[in-house]
Amino acid sequence: MTDLIDDFGAYREKMNEKILGSNNKVLKRIYSIDTLAYQEGALPVATKEMLGLVSSMVLRCDDCIKYHLEKCYEQGISNEEIFEVFSIANLVGGTIVIPHTRRAVEYWEALNEKTATNIHP
Structure with a gap:
């Protein structure tokens, strides 16, 4: 399952380099705003x-879901907290979010598995 994480990370990095390498001012500013928005502020x-x-x-964006799952994992969000997040997303988004929740759970498990594998080789 760690291939799931590694493949996503490698693809994201490769494509971001191409996009930012285009030197398009608007795209660079959008990326910058996104980075700034998620920094520590009034909200942790x-x-x-x-x-x-x-x-x-x-919004049913699987790439964005994976990205934020990784960031949540890095922030130490617990399994209980992540499933509460999933419950809110399904409440707000409706049953159409269920397939994305399945993939989110798979990715969350992969993140946990990768860490466990790295700790206990």
Whole structure:
């Protein structure tokens, strides 16, 4: 399952380099605003990442879901917290979010598995 994480990360990095390498001012500014929005502020980073995850699930963007799951994982969000996030996303987004929740659970498990594998080789 770690291939799921590694493949996503490699693809994202490769494509972001191409996009930012285009030197398009608008795209660079959008990327910059996105980075700035998720920095520590009145809301902690963890809260912002959970909000990003709910929004991504409701908008049904699997790439965004994976990104925010990784960030939530880095912020130490627990399994219980992540499933509450999933529940809010499904409440707001409706049953059409269920397939995205399935993939989100798969990715969350992969993140946990990768860490467990790295700790206990």
